[in-house]
Each structure stands twice: as C-alpha cells, then as structure tokens.
Amino acid sequence: MTSDYGQSGNQDRERIVITGVGLTAPNGNSLAEFRSNLLAGKSGVVPYETRYMGDVLAGVCNFDQLKYQKRRDLRRGTRVGSVSVYCAHEAVADAGLDWENVERDRVGVYLGITEHGNVETENEVYEISQFGYDTSVWTHHHNPRTVANNAAGEVTISLGITGPHLTIGAACAAGNAGFIQAVQMLRLGEVDLAIAGGVSESIHTFGIFASFQSQGALARHEDATKASRPFDMDRNGIVVAEGGGICTLERLSDAKARDAKIYGEIVGYAMNSDATDFVLPNATRQEQCIRQALKKAGLTPADIDIVSSHATATEQGDIEESKALRAVFGDEPNVAINNTKSFIGHAMGAAGALELLGNIPSFEDDMVHATINLDNPDPKCALDQLVVNHPRSKTGIRCILNNSFGMLGINSVLIVKKFEG
Secondary structure: OOOOOOOOOOOOOOOEEEEEEEEEEOOEOOHHHHHHHHHHOOOOEEEEEEOOOEEEEEEOOOOOOOOOOOHHHHHHOOHHHHHHHHHHHHHHHHOOOOHHHOOHHHEEEEEEEOOOOHHHHHHHHHHHHOOOOOHHHOOOOHHHHHOOOHHHHHHHHHHOOOOOEEEEEOHHHHHHHHHHHHHHHHHHOOOOEEEEEEEEOHHHOHHHHHHHHHOOOEOOOOOHHHOOOOOEOOOOOEOEEOEEEEEEEEEHHHHHHOOOOOOEEEEEEEEEEOOOOOOOOOHHHHHHHHHHHHHHHOOOHHHOOEEEOOOOOOHHHHHHHHHHHHHHHOOOOOOEEEOOHHHHOEOHHHHHHHHHHHHOOHHHHOEEOOEOOOOOEOHHHOOOOEOEOOOEEOOOOOEEEEEEEEOOOEEEEEEEEOOOO
C-alpha cells in the first residue's frame, strides 16, 4: 500500500469530493432505496411494451416527474431532461447547499449520455405518419429536444445555472466520463461546483431494442427479474434500462469550509480506446485502462476493496472483461467483484454512474452487494472474487474501482476512496 494512500503524485492537485447524490434507477429513486434493494436482491426489470416490437423486458424508472417540473415543462422537454432535472435537484438538496446564495455562473453541469435525439425523432416520424407524412404537424420543439446538449441544458434552465454545461457522448462509458470532466474542470478552476454524472432515456426508443435483437443480443426470459444474467452460461443478451445518477462535486477545501457531508473522494481515473472494432471489446485495452487509473491514483491492485464490473450479459463482453480483471486482480484474494446490471439491466449512459453510486454506501455499511442471477457460471468468466447471489460482509472498505466500457471501443475507469480527513 502506498504511504500517501490515493495521493501519490497528486499532491499539487486539488482533491475532489462527492458531496451530494441524486438518482433514479429501475429499483429505487434515492440512494437509500437503491442501496436497500441491491442488498435485498430486488430486481427492477419488468415486462415492457415498445412500438413495433411489442413485449420486451426493460429497466423502467418510476420517479416523480412533477416534483421539480410542471406539466408544461414535460410537454416541452424530453424524458432524459426530466431524469436529469430530477436527479440534479435531488443532488443539490442532498448536498445541503445554500442554493439561493450559490454563484450560479461558477456552477458547471457535465452529464454523460449514450445517444440523444432518437426518442424524439422516432416519435415525430410516427406522429406525421398518422397524417400522411404531413410535415406541418412536426413539432417546433424538435430542435431543442434533439440537440446533444439537451440533458445538461434542461438542468441549467431548471436550476438557473449560468455556468458552462456539456453532455459527453461516451457510449456506455459515459457515466464515468461525466465525473471525469467535472474533476478536470474543478481542478482547472473553471467552476467551483460541478453537477455531474450520467443519464439515459434509452428504453423510449424502439430502435435500440430492434438493433440488439438483430444482433442476437436482446435478453429474453419468462421471469423478467431473471433476465439480466452477467457471467452466466444461460445469459442471452442485454436488458435495456433507463435511469440517472448525478452528484455534486466540489474541491475538498470548499466542502470542508461549509462542513459538507462527504460521500467519497475521486482519487483516480482513466479513459482510453480499443481502436479495434465497432462493438467487440478488447481485454488488453481494458486492462490498460484499469492500470492507468490505478497509477494516477497512486494505488496498487491490492488497495482496491470493490471492483464494480461493467459486464452486460453479452458473451464476448463478459469474457473480455473477465480476462482484464484476472490480469489485474487475479492474485488479490481480498478484492470483491460485483455487478449492478444484474439488478437493473443496462442503463447505457447512466450505467457507470448508477453502478458507482450503488457501491458507495459500502464505505459506511461494510457490505458488498452481490451479482444476482448467477446460477450457472461461465467457466470463461471465472473470477474467484465474484460476490454471487448474496451480499457479503467486508470490513474496512476504503476504495472502489468502477469499470464502464462502451461501443466503438471507449473505456473508462473511476476510482473513489473513502474520505478520511
């Protein structure tokens, strides 16, 4: 273990901490509810009907859309905007900020997304099809709904933020990417408070279901709660999910000055590219990304207590990540590996954020949530440290490594450490 745990080589940089959490997941609309259901083994996957395809399975969120928005806001905006607004408001409230006195031009919004505009475009094409494709009925809200910065932009309007806002298109690595962007902007002094994470409205586009089905990668099961099966021989694909995980991030000095609650400290991160294929992952590049994040954090594999795996329940994806994890952590028996997609499906742009947040309470409760639906482990995914079907007690949890990988070979890793003064 390094002598300056998590700070080796980083002494000249501001320490960045998480001070507020807002989320909606298919099995919870707050961190407490989400965590409780993860420890209880409760899935959020349900039967779902989508246009042209009929019955599928999906991870569906059921948050109160009217808690922070009026009906006219919902009519004008987007589903991903609504998810973002809900989660951002929840994070700000949870952080205990004196929001009326926050300098809004010093607040930045950085949200990772997988894709955007598909839902709105599909809906409008369908709508005009009912009128003989008469484009005069095409909504004048279409352009602001489909611009790539929509999710973060809707947050700025709702919260009156006048600082910078960005969405980061990073496929299914986007949740981590949102946090990474926020860390960089805080360290550069561009903002004093960052609202960051990942969001997704993916289940509202039939195209994503149809595409996964055409690839033979859309999960089916007679019991919806058992459909998402990472690392299992009986897996048959991805369960598409929606959701959002957003945090307030601050420099440690600012958080301490206002005596803020601190959930954890971001001590390391890395992003890289496979440069090999549109959809097939590359274990070598994933391993490289994990090692880069550890190096930046000044940590060794033995310092990591929990690895939150990305595994999506696709055969090649699970196998390649397992290779990378064995290469880095194979000799570390005290590392616990788990998977959140087995509970909620694949929340795309929100996946990395939700998977990290579902593990952060481990710092306080000394529990590692399981990977559920793992009844027939794939020998090619053998991981001795995998927490299977039941949560595990683990005292002294100090460091979580969060994997999040995406199409076109984009990889991201984020490391969060328990704050210890």
